Amino acid sequence: MEDAEQTIADRIQARLETLTRAERQLAHSILENYPASGLGPISALANDADVSTPTVARMVQKLGFKGYPEFQSELREELKAKVKSPIAKHDTWAEGAPSGHMLNRFTEAVIDNIRYSLGQIDTGDFDAACAQLADTTSKLHIVGGRITHTMAEYLFLHMQMIRPDVIHIQSTSNAWPHYLLDVKEDDTFVIFDVRRYESNTLKLAEMARGRGARIILFTDQWRSPIHSLADICFSSRIVVPSAWDSAATTLLLVETAIAAVQDLMWADTKERMQTLEDMFDQTKLFRKFT
Amino acid sequence: MEDAEQTIADRIQARLETLTRAERQLAHSILENYPASGLGPISALANDADVSTPTVARMVQKLGFKGYPEFQSELREELKAKVKSPIAKHDTWAEGAPSGHMLNRFTEAVIDNIRYSLGQIDTGDFDAACAQLADTTSKLHIVGGRITHTMAEYLFLHMQMIRPDVIHIQSTSNAWPHYLLDVKEDDTFVIFDVRRYESNTLKLAEMARGRGARIILFTDQWRSPIHSLADICFSSRIVVPSAWDSAATTLLLVETAIAAVQDLMWADTKERMQTLEDMFDQTKLFRKFT
DNA sequence: ACAATAATGAAACTATCCTTTCAGTTTGCA
DNA sequence: TGCAAACTGAAAGGATAGTTTCATTATTGT
Numbered sequence A, B: 001m002e003d004a005e006q007t008i009a010d011r012i013q014a015r016l017e018t019l020t021r022a023e024r025q026l027a028h029s030i031l032e033n034y035p036a037s038g039l040g041p042i043s044a045l046a047n048d049a050d051v052s053t054p055t056v057a058r059m060v061q062k063l064g065f066k067g068y069p070e071f072q073s074e075l076r077e078e079l080k081a082k083v084k085s086p087i088a089k090h091d092t093w094a095e096g097a098p099s100g101h102m103l104n105r106f107t108e109a110v111i112d113n114i115r116y117s118l119g120q121i122d123t124g125d126f127d128a129a130c131a132q133l134a135d136t137t138s139k140l141h142i143v144g145g146r147i148t149h150t151m152a153e154y155l156f157l158h159m160q161m162i163r164p165d166v167i168h169i170q171s172t173s174n175a176w177p178h179y180l181l182d183v184k185e186d187d188t189f190v191i192f193d194v195r196r197y198e199s200n201t202l203k204l205a206e207m208a209r210g211r212g213a214r215i216i217l218f219t220d221q222w223r224s225p226i227h228s229l230a231d232i233c234f235s236s237r238i239v240v241p242s243a244w245d246s247a248a249t250t251l252l253l254v255e256t257a258i259a260a261v262q263d264l265m266w267a268d269t270k271e272r273m274q275t276l277e278d279m280f281d282q283t284k285l286f287r288k289f290t
Numbered sequence C: 001a002c003a004a005t006a007a008t009g010a011a012a013c014t015a016t017c018c019t020t021t022c023a024g025t026t027t028g029c030a
Numbered sequence D: 001t002g003c004a005a006a007c008t009g010a011a012a013g014g015a016t017a018g019t020t021t022c023a024t025t026a027t028t029g030t
Helices: A008-018 A021-032 A042-049 A053-062 A068-084 A102-120 A123-133 A149-162 A173-181 A199-210 A248-264 A266-283 B008-018 B021-032 B042-049 B053-062 B068-083 B102-120 B123-133 B149-162 B173-181 B199-210 B248-264 B266-283
Strands: A140-143 A166-169 A188-193 A214-220 A232-236 B140-143 B166-169 B188-193 B214-220 B232-236
Touching: A008 A021, A008 A068, A021 A042, A021 A053, A021 B102, A042 A053, A053 A068, A102 A232, A102 A248, A102 B102, A102 B248, A123 A188, A123 A214, A123 A232, A123 A248, A140 A149, A140 A199, A149 A166, A149 A188, A149 A248, A149 A266, A149 B149, A166 A173, A173 A199, A188 A199, A199 A214, A214 A248, A232 A248, A248 A266, A248 B102, A248 B248, B008 B021, B008 B068, B021 B042, B021 B053, B042 B053, B053 B068, B102 B232, B102 B248, B123 B188, B123 B214, B123 B232, B123 B248, B140 B149, B140 B199, B149 B166, B149 B188, B149 B248, B149 B266, B166 B173, B173 B199, B188 B199, B199 B214, B214 B248, B232 B248, B248 B266
Parallel strands: A140 A166, A140 A188, A188 A214, A214 A232, B140 B166, B140 B188, B188 B214, B214 B232
Antiparallel strands: none
């Protein structure tokens, strides 16, 4: 290796800006399974990245190699060196940052939270919750707290695409009675309540319960007092090296639920999505490509 | 990979006794720089071991591979699997659920996204972005799109607690000019824009840039067109087994940034937090305990 | 010590891979 | 809007790598 301390991955990273679309696509594919992907035949790599082989050949030349074989050769050298070095420590997430860097500490904590929380989860509950979310015979109300209303809204935005009769109850508690007026027996409430449990939210839960609604609760490891009112309760560990809590695990659960519900309802949703697309087209909200 | 958990190295070790002289020589050479040596051309390997290429070809077949290419292919698979850090290589996250359950598939994908995105990140950029977010000599504007405005708001809610002069620009584009009126040179914009890139958001970025603002962009792996206007750009991988994209990695970055900024400003923030607590007490928004 | 068997590598052959050219397409700019 | 430059992939060519054959050498048993 002529270049002192720079890995090929670094070189690719560095030149990412100067690359063309297909090349960038390829670059990502290389970095995806680095370095294994780069050690196979050029055509396999091209295939994985959905580009043509000439693109690969050109890019490696752009990166300063004489040809693909030379590129591979240096990759192998790099691999040799890496394996030899005392610890091939991949226990750090943001490579190039000390393991004490906030990025690594925080990510570590979040992964830990995810592992722990997922380990705790009752899959039966989860499936039941998804089924309930997919039940269009009754309305679906979604509500969050001071911070968690962002999660609530995230769920709302997606549910709204998937099914009809989804209501997002905004956090201004003055308006709650109006919302509750229309609640029927067996309506579903999804409630987010994590620590600094809000008395307002508890009130709402009680009222909803009083009107016969079923409650799905997303809370933290200590569980909001609402859990005694809830039919199904998901608790996520939320502690991270920060003055605040992490919503990452909660979001993961929410997104997973969205995916699961979407799977359950694909037949009904498909058409709904198409209609949505058409409307987007008409409003020209999005750019056509990339 | 037919054999469940056995690495190729193991297979070679196991059959070491049954090999002939030249083959044993070769085997040692392979294990010497495993797996790099086996990933090069057959002739290079033969040379290193001081045997002939047919010897290599024969031994590989003896080991049960159809030919040298197949041998290499499996070596690469092995490498791929190895690189995935032990932490992340969790077969099932939600124990008690089949690995094909949405919970496991989704989580797997998210962890993968996190690993990949974090691996991409330039720590220097990250630190610079945090420093900029902590810079109270200028205003901080936060803006998101149709879905991402939830992320924007999440960031806003926390930043608002940490520092003064934080503005959340709501997505209704009619009001943008009003917001932009007050933008000064060197104000900071945090913009969220993931695929289905919105033309509105691009417009806003252009206008902000035109007024001399610095832009920090959170986008996806394909990068919003805004990236060419941005000073700092964070791209997260967002693909999951769902009809929609995952914001989990983006949220992780946002939360980490919040924690880092909070660290940078602890002295100033402390007091601010206390004031906030006092006000919460007065409004009795929260329940006193758990 | 001799013959039979196995092992090994040189060389030829075949298959695959890498590169380059070229034409169609997109993109950027005036 | 039209033109020029750049990007991209299909296809062909040239190069390299992998396999097989076969003659030579080492090994083992008698």
